[in-house]
Amino acid sequence: MARKQRDILSVEWIKLELIRTAYATRGGLFTIMDPRAVIIWYAILAFVPWFTHNVTVLAGLFVLGAISVVIARVGPLVLGLFIIGLGFEIIYLVIASLMFGGNWETLIALGVLNLKLGAVSMASMAAFVSLDPEKLSDALLSFRAPHLLSFGVSYGYRMLPIMVEEFNTVFDGYRLRMMAPDKPGFLAWRTIVHWGKMAVLSFYPIFLNTAKNVRTTVEALETRGFTYAQSDPRGRKLRLAYLRITPLDVAVLATTIILVVGCFWLGAAFPVYR
């Protein structure tokens, strides 16, 4: 088969999708909101589903989640993984419940749990796809999360593209230099094993290289007052000075609360229990 340049479902594509997701480059409603409001919004949608067994309410919340995913412009990679994950979960549940002597009843009960998890997952996707590292770390800081956690979040985001790039480079090195199996084998199992092996082996040089690079980072943090800021509250105040709750934030939160209450009202009017 002749090789061609692929723009979708290639390593390059995964790299770009990760960056687009992490840095909220697609825009969407939640990216223009105050990050604290986004986190509160997320907290509402992530907690509420756990307080009910009413399928009508859960279905309503699931729909709310789906709408948020559309509004937040979640990318195809994350969404695809979610759908595949949910799909496999359902197939697995069917097989497991039938094998262990269950019946369709147990399956439906487990399906309700899936509905719950789905609603929460979609809210998470919508919220975290919309928060770039800066905003997320500042929001955490303003909620009095430990200094190290909020910095860790933003530093992790900064390292992500570099680590992905490094992984890609080292993996390519293995592709060029390690002998691939002569024959792909049944269902290409040899090739799959070979790729798995290269992926695992790639971590060895990456760990060593990163360990070496991070020494400079730690020294640089020290010289630029990172430790100092942990004992001096002025820095925190300056960093968070730009955060403002706007009418938009209030409107979005109010709408969400009304819709959630609406779901419960609907659930009370047409209850379905399993």
Next chain:
Amino acid sequence: MSPIIQVSDLSFRYPGAGADTLRNVNLTIERGDFVAVVGGNGSGKTTLCKTFNGLVPHYWAGDFAGEVIVDGVDTFESGVAELSAKVGYVYQDFMNQLVRPTVRDEVAFGPINFGHPDHAERVAEVMEQLDLEPLAGRFTWALSGGQAHTTALAAVLALRPEIVVVDEPVAELDPARAHEIYRSLQWLNEELGLTIITIEHHAEFIAQYTKSVVLMADGAPVWHLDIDEAVNRTGELAEHGIPAPQVVQVCSALGVERSPRDVDTAASLLTSRGLTAAPVEFAARPREARCVVAQTVDVHHGYKTVAGDVLPVLRGLNLELYAGDRIALVGGNGSGKTTLLKQFAGLSVPRSGEVVIDGVNTRSRPPGKLSEIAAYLYQHPQQMFLKDSIRNDVALFPSGRKFEGWEAIVDEVLRRVKLAEFADRDGRGLSGGQQRRATLAIGLAMRPKLLLLDEPTSSLDVSSRDDVTSTLADLAQVIECTVVATHDMHLVAEWANRVIVLEGGEVAADVDPRTLFTRPDLLTRARLVPPQVVMLGARLGMDPLPLSVDELVASLHAGANV
């Protein structure tokens, strides 16, 4: 002038180390000086500079004796946080120094941490001084080398230090960019009165920009001299691994006592002595150009960007590489050099057009098979060290493919690059020059027809660079065709027999090295800085231009005999 740094009887030993890294250092640095700290590997340059901002002994706690006074503060009594307001530090691997996602946030990080209420003004001020405003919103991981270095410098300046230490700025940057960085340092020194300290290997930068030189050896300064005096100590500097700049070599070969600091001075020194060049027949660099090894046919390629559109990198390349070619691929950042190398290696295939290597279309084989014909070596040696020892790294390719007598091949290759005694060490622990030679060994053991190298001499000191250049010259016997993507004009002048200049993904010129240097327009567009000896030759009106010190000297000798 008053001293800003005063070091007396300083000794320091890292915890667990067997010997002192710094031994009885006595040194005074005046306010407003521009100091180059020079010396061989392990002479204690970096450790000395880390005593100025208190990283030694407060972060690196070891045996500390003596006294360091910085701007009136005893560093032992103070701390890193307080001293950082006085001393800024830009690291050699400055990329790892950037800790925030965007440029503006990076610059603001220090002032905000220290709770300066005027942080916004400070940030705006340095961003303007260093022309960073257009990059303010860019992600730090997406910056080019020069932009990242400027950002690191700005982040340090935002704390308004009196002293800035810059560790080997030239190492990771192309020459044109390195000159820009040095010019901003010079501006900070002259206009704002900051004291600048650089750790530097390259004599031409030292001679051109600094005001004084500290030579370190075995953990203590040998001397601290004014630059005019320091450039005349060429013998001593060369002993400590800093060969004299080419203009100084030319002058001393001709018996001129005064050492010039730059090309202009050298030219006027020589003309004032009545030395003129006579045309001399320079040795030609022959190319056979008969048998095609690799070929591109109307190759177009590009990458998807985060925004979703395709950024074109190569635009319709038609090239033929012949057996016997030693090609230097030059051009500015983003001109497509690395992309073209990766196309030849078959790591990716073109969006349109064909790449054919040794009769094989790259579309027809996976990269693992193509690497048997074309070997690609990355720019950063670290990324090529996949195994726990050099020997295993070199053996990975030939042993996996069960080459006949692969053990012998590995031994032979290691011997050829002079690394036999380090064969069982992890590559990461070697010096810069050894690392590059180790990657060359990896490439050689693949026994390719086409060897592709990405910046093999970047971030090397002068003597390791010469080592790599001569190893490359040796390879001509075993490799049919070598392509080197590079900014290093010394490599071009001394090694290449064909130069391909890329600009915006197109071939701007395909010439021999001597012709390249006669085209100033090309040099500027491709961000190239010719070696000093070429510029001096041009200044003296030579035609053809000399490519080495020997050629220039020979031609001046011939002129003197007329």
